[in-house]
Amino acid sequence: MMETIHIDGSLGEGGGQVLRSSLALSMITGKRVEFKNIRAGRAKPGLMRQHLACVRAAQKFCGARVQGDELKSMEVSFIPGEIQAGDYHFNVGSAGSVGLVLQTVMPALILADGPSTLILEGGTHNPMAPPFDFLKQVFVPQLAKMGVKMDMNLEDWGFFPAGGGRMNVSIEPVNELKSLSLMTRGALKNRRGRAVVSSIPISIAESEVKVLQSKLEWKDISAEEVLQPNGPGNIVMTELEFEHVSELCSSFGEKGIRAARVADKAVCAIRKYLLSEAPVGEHLADQLLLPMALAGEGEFLCTEISSHTRTNMEVIQKFLKVKFSVREQNQAFHISIT
Amino acid sequence: MKKKVLIGLLGPNLDMGTKNTRWEKWRPSVALCMHEDLAFDRYELLYQKRFHLLAETISSDILSVSPETTLRQHHIDWRDPWDFVEVYSALYDFACHYSFKEDEEYFINITTGTHVAQICLFLLTESYHFPAQLIQSSPSQKKHKNVAGTYSIIDLDLSKYDSLANRFQAETFESYDLLKSGIKTRDDKFNRLIEQIEKVCLRSDAPLLLRGPTGAGKSQLASRIYELRKQKHQLKGNFVEVNCATLRGDAAMSTLFGHKKGSYTGATSDRPGLLKEADGGLLFLDEIGELGLDEQAMLLRALEDKSFLPLGSDSSTTSDFQLICGTNRELYKASEEGLFREDLLARINIWDFELPGLKNRTADIAPNIDHELQKFAESSGKLMRFTKEARKSYLDFATSAEATWKSNFRDLNASIHRMTTLADSSRIGNDICDKEVQRLQRQWQSLEHPRDEVILNELFSPNFIESIDPFDRPQLAKVIQTCRESKNLSEAGRKLFCVSRKNKKVPNDADRLRKYLARFELSWKDIKA
Numbered sequence: 011m012m013e014t015i016h017i018d019g020s021l022g023e024g025g026g027q028v029l030r031s032s033l034a035l036s037m038i039t040g041k042r043v044e045f046k047n048i049r050a051g052r053a054k055p056g057l058m059r060q061h062l063a064c065v066r067a068a069q070k071f072c073g074a075r076v077q078g079d080e081l082k083s084m085e086v087s088f089i090p091g092e093i094q095a096g097d098y099h100f101n102v103g104s105a106g107s108v109g110l111v112l113q114t115v116m117p118a119l120i121l122a123d124g125p126s127t128l129i130l131e132g133g134t135h136n137p138m139a140p141p142f143d144f145l146k147q148v149f150v151p152q153l154a155k156m157g158v159k160m161d162m163n164l165e166d167w168g169f170f171p172a173g174g175g176r177m178n179v180s181i182e183p184v185n186e187l188k189s190l191s192l193m194t195r196g197a198l199k200n201r202r203g204r205a206v207v208s209s210i211p212i213s214i215a216e217s218e219v220k221v222l223q224s225k226l227e228w229k230d231i232s233a234e235e236v237l238q239p240n241g242p243g244n245i246v247m248t249e250l251e252f253e254h255v256s257e258l259c260s261s262f263g264e265k266g267i268r269a270a271r272v273a274d275k276a277v278c279a280i281r282k283y284l285l286s287e288a289p290v291g292e293h294l295a296d297q298l299l300l301p302m303a304l305a306g307e308g309e310f311l312c313t314e315i316s317s318h319t320r321t322n323m324e325v326i327q328k329f330l331k332v333k334f335s336v337r338e339q340n341q342a343f344h345i346s347i348t
Numbered sequence: 349m350k351k352k353v354l355i356g357l358l359g360p361n362l363d364m365g366t367k368n369t370r371w372e373k374w375r376p377s378v379a380l381c382m383h384e385d386l387a388f389d390r391y392e393l394l395y396q397k398r399f400h401l402l403a404e405t406i407s408s409d410i411l412s413v414s415p416e417t418t419l420r421q422h423h424i425d426w427r428d429p430w431d432f433v434e435v436y437s438a439l440y441d442f443a444c445h446y447s448f449k450e451d452e453e454y455f456i457n458i459t460t461g462t463h464v465a466q467i468c469l470f471l472l473t474e475s476y477h478f479p480a481q482l483i484q485s486s487p488s489q490k491k492h493k494n495v496a497g498t499y500s501i502i503d504l505d506l507s508k509y510d511s512l513a514n515r516f517q518a519e520t521f522e523s524y525d526l527l528k529s530g531i532k533t534r535d536d537k538f539n540r541l542i543e544q545i546e547k548v549c550l551r552s553d554a555p556l557l558l559r560g561p562t563g564a565g566k567s568q569l570a571s572r573i574y575e576l577r578k579q580k581h582q583l584k585g586n587f588v589e590v591n592c593a594t595l596r597g598d599a600a601m602s603t604l605f606g607h608k609k610g611s612y613t614g615a616t617s618d619r620p621g622l623l624k625e626a627d628g629g630l631l632f633l634d635e636i637g638e639l640g641l642d643e644q645a646m647l648l649r650a651l652e653d654k655s656f657l658p659l660g661s662d663s664s665t666t667s668d669f670q671l672i673c674g675t676n677r678e679l680y681k682a683s684e685e686g687l688f689r690e691d692l693l694a695r696i697n698i699w700d701f702e703l704p705g706l707k708n709r710t711a712d713i714a715p716n717i718d719h720e721l722q723k724f725a726e727s728s729g730k731l732m733r734f735t736k737e738a739r740k741s742y743l744d745f746a747t748s749a750e751a752t753w754k755s756n757f758r759d760l761n762a763s764i765h766r767m768t769t770l771a772d773s774s775r776i777g778n779d780i781c782d783k784e785v786q787r788l789q790r791q792w793q794s795l796e797h798p799r800d801e802v803i804l805n806e807l808f809s810p811n812f813i814e815s816i817d818p819f820d821r822p823q824l825a826k827v828i829q830t831c832r833e834s835k836n837l838s839e840a841g842r843k844l845f846c847v848s849r850k851n852k853k854v855p856n857d858a859d860r861l862r863k864y865l866a867r868f869e870l871s872w873k874d875i876k877a
Contacts, residue, residue: 058384080349082385101415131415171382171495172371174412209368240412241371265372 012089013041015328019084020047026061027318028325030114031300033068035329036090037118038304045078045086056082063102064114070098071115095124095183102132103173107139112179117300119181120158127180134168134175135245137262140293142177143247144258149297151256152192156301157184167208170262172241187305190298194311195289196253203231204247205273207263209239214269218246221273226280246273248280255289286313288342295319295345302347303332309346311339351389354380355446355480356457357424357465358395358403366405374487374497376459377406381414382496388417388455394424394442429462436468443477454480455501474504526579527572531719534711541701548699549573550580555651555671555696557636557679560703562814563756566674569703570632573672577630585629585669588622593638593811596869600643602659605650611660621658623650626669635811636696637677637688648692671696676810706753706760713746716757720764732768738781745785752792763788800825807874816868824868827861831875837861 017032029045036043049055057065057080065079065086073091102111108130119126134142140149142164150160159182168175203226205218215233222231226248236243244263250256259279263272283291290298290312296319302308303326315336323334337344356377363375381388391410395403407419424442426434448454456473458466472478482502488494527542549556556573558566567589574587595603598612606621623631633639639647650656651671655664673696682688706713725731734742745751746760753759767776767784803825804813816824827844834840841857842849849855865871 054385056385059387060384062387081387103413103415172409172412209371239368242368 015041015043017043017045017325017328018047019045020050025049025318026064026110027296027322029061030064030110031322031325032329033064033088033114034117034300035326036088037068037072037074037093037115038121039329040090041329042087042089045088046084048084048086050084054082056084057086058082059103060107060110063100064111067100067102067111067115068118071118093118093122095119095122095126097127099129100131102130107133107136108168108175108177109134109136109139109142109145112145113297116160116179116181117304120153120160120183120187120301121304122181122183125180125182127178129176129178131174131176132168133170133173134164134166134177135243135260135262136168136170140297141245141247141258141260142175143249144260144293147249147251148256148258148291148294152190152294152298153301156187156190156305158182158187158301166238166240167206167236167243169208169241169243169245172243174240187301189305189307190302190310191308192255192289192298192310195255195287198250198252200249200251201226201228201230202247202249202251203228203276204234204245204249205232206234206236206243206245206247208236208241208243210242210244210263214244214263217269218244218263218273221270222246222248222277225274225277244269244272246276248276250280250283252289255294257283257291257294259283259291283313286342287340288313292316292319296322299323299326299334299345303330303334305347306332307347309344311342311344313342315343315345350451350453352387352455353390353392353452354388354455354457354483355392355478356380356394356459357461357469358393358399358406359460360396360399360402362460363402363406366401370405370409371495374485374495375406375409376457376485376497378409378413379485379496380457380459380483380499381410381417383499386499387414390418390420390452392420392422392446394422396425396429397423430464432464432468435462435464436471439465439468439472440477443472448479454478455483456480457485458482459485526576527569529568529572529719531712532715533709534715535704535709538704538709538712541703545569545573545701546576549577550582552699553577553582553670554698555673557697557700558672558674558703559676559700560674561676561705561756562810563758564703564705565757566703567632567634568757570630570634570672570674574630574632577670583629583670585627586625587630587632588626588669589632589634590622591634591638591811591815592643593635593809594815595639595643598659600640601646604643605646605656605658606661606665607659608661611658615660619658620665623656623667623669624658624665627667628669630670630672632672632674634674635676636673637675637679637682638809638811641687641689644689644692648689648695651692651695706756707751710747713760714743716760717743717746717764720761721768724764724768728768730768730774732771732774732776734776734781735778738776738778741778742781742785745788751788754792759788759791803828807870808868827864828870828875831861831865831872837872 017028019028029048032043032045048057059081062079062081065076068074069076072093075089076086078086100111102108111130146162150162153160160179162177162179164177166174166176203222205215205222207215212233212235215235219231219233245260247258247260249258257280259276261272261275263269288311290310292314295312295315298310299319299322327333332347335346335348359376363377365373365375377393381391393403393407403421407421410417410419422442424438426438428434456469456478458469470482473480473482482504483499484502485497485499487497527546533539558569560566570589571587574583577583590603602615602619602621604622606619606624607615609615609618646656650667654668655666657664679688679693683690683693721732763784767780770780800822804821807828830843831840834843838858841861845857845860849857
């Protein structure tokens, strides 16, 4: 009989992250998953469109039998089928960031029986999800170290609320993931600041650049304009590239928020990373847990542990026979799998 | 799960914007597709041809934010978006030609379009031409505006809106109930009658004539009509009620029309009269057939001119009132016999309703029993019920042919009163009920062979008898009987006061008797006639 994993959304940080990790693990392990109390206690409980998009995508990749896949549903039953490698095209609209869908299906495609390509349309730069640039520059290089050949390209920018972005992803699967040990940053190779505007005056990006320049004193700081914009948007990104790891912090412009404040947020975030010596930032830690658990062993040192990360570890431990251990070490956290 | 389909008009104002800045503002047609907890499978976008550029922008924006939505565009045209007929018929045509399916759930966007269009959409939805719920988008009230804003769904089928729609109906139901004193009468004919009376008295202030046997509830109904019209602010003045059988002689004129001080002996002060008291209100003249011919003439003038001359006054007084008359006499016959003015009859007989006696409303006896018990409970604080068997046997008798209900509701009222008073517990049992049935049987039998009643009936009108306390009736009958058996007033007096006269120095039997008879407006001549 198929093993069933029960996930209670009312425990821990029972948000979309739990749903996405569980779906990914269900597809990989073939274990049936029963969700209850999905997003209980939120102002709008149950599945929202962005969550439903992930459920539907997961269903499509493995031919799962799904019950309760409706908006506002608080109970979902997901019985996975065989993962099908191949060419996929998803349009998730502006509300559901394409990055979140990618997060859901990518682990399964890494271990599929053939290469896959994905075209994802919708929001590529959305304040509620890791932006495309983070995935490509920070996360994908670590996956490469684990043996995954993955490439992703941004074809169109998609800011909230208009959306209309597009990216393509190609994944070469591996039989087994290599273990990862990420304990030091290594030598600094590159520092870059970018202020990007879409459909709004470039002067906004230029004033953000001035703030970055005065506060960071990096050489490579530029103002950019999206050439074929689909809607208005503004993002400021501060990136650091080290020998073993990269970090990218971002901040989104909004109507009514001054450009200087937008730039400030990106500066503060990257300064906070620089205060520590741990290589893995909060967001990368979240992304690495699952591949590392699939590899069966590995360790990294991260700057902080959020409640998101802890909940994510609990979910992974429900599906896989792994045990995370967390140890505080010189004001950083050592996470390892035993 | 049913597919969700949104039907909405393109809003040339609210949805406006083709430049990129459009994304910074709330555009209802797009905003409805941007909510995290709401997704439409299909969007039927209705637009006027001249706005096709805007329609294209809106369509592609909808698809961008909500790729799961299939968008269908429809031309809908009117020259003047503020013209009710044009807009209504265009939307009506759309609704009639659209094939609504069972497995789809429809939403009508009433945020966009002119007010006229919104009203038409509402009406067509309320009338089920659009089997849909209404949906409305509102711009965000927060400081950092979310362009999606908020939305609310209004399902007109929900009971809370239902109660709104039924408000009017409930209101008429209330007034209908009011006229029946809240008694859930079951007699169809009676209920239809009340419906009609309700209609008439809410729409017209012309005089009403209520016909029916004594105790059928004429005066009750008149006061209910007054309550109803007052509730609807159709009347401001008082309810004034008088039984014409009690109006005799000079006093009759003065009672009705008032008098000036000193206009006749005993007129020691000004008196406005009942007609004046009823100004702006309702005057109920019961037993109108008993009104004297002089008063009839005055009343007619008062009705026609809304003015009349009080006794002893040089100038006329005005009064505007609604008149309701009650009668148990055949007024047409009376007018043929010259006892009732034909012109007055025509004037008060515009609306003529016949209230059936209780005997002809057997279906209503049970609810009226409950009503009487309720009234008793309200006045005594004691809730009274029949035992099941007692109720059945009382009802069996009450609805049988044997029960004549001679005085209609008066009989029923008295009967219930007796039983509730006699009952020791809160139950009226078989013993009390059986005794009451026997009592009613006796009462009605004796009415068929009346001794006292016969005697009184020979001398008085039924209405006058009604105005005499039952306590006094046997005594009066005995007095009359004795008078008839006597040669003169003195002899009758001697017989009637045979005990008390012994203690008197001057036996004044004749005078005592004369005074007694005068109380009932009787003289020796009347009796011997």
